[in-house]
Amino acid sequence: MFKWLKANLLCPMNSEAAILHLSQHDKLRPLIEGIAPPDFTPTGKVYFDLLESIVSQQLSIKAANTIFNRFLALFPDNCPHPVMLSAIETEQLRHAGLSNQKASYLQNVAAFSLQHDLENHQWDAMSDDEIIEFLTRIKGVGKWTAQMILMFTIGRPDIFPIDDLGIQQAMIRLYELDEKDKKLKQTMITLAEPWRPWRTIACRYLWRWKDTR
16 A cells, blocks of 8 residues: 555645636636535545445445444454455344345455455556456446546546436536436536546536535
């Protein structure tokens, strides 16, 4: 992990440059001026964040936090090391509130991390698409989850999660789009093209704007 952090510090996400660039767009400028900037600091904890993302799927924030904390409490120092998670009985995971499917997915992440050492992987040597292809080899990790890891964990600046419902809803409102339009996603891609190379930060503002409305 320390190698990754060093690489990231050498090439930090330049939020000031991003905000300056995005503020040139008429639709985004009011959002940026009226909303407090999100924290753009990546966590760097790929393994841990994958586990949390799987637990959180299709749950409210409150329920997800409760179950994830119960899950962490199963391990010494609340640390679900891949060796321990791989060895734990499914029934113990079920008692923490996890479904059989999620328990299986969590152990898939642990097994993959044992093989590929996710916390010390050389992410800076991989492109966005390569990381998505790599992480989606894990059964239970889809493209959206991999994109969230790129945005929030690794800190890639130009990710546009086209399938994210929140981004779709925000852009439909902001640009007065027809949500039933069969070409909606293509329209979104076209509208977001001028945001390059800072689409991650644009999406962070769109999420926050949607939540404050």
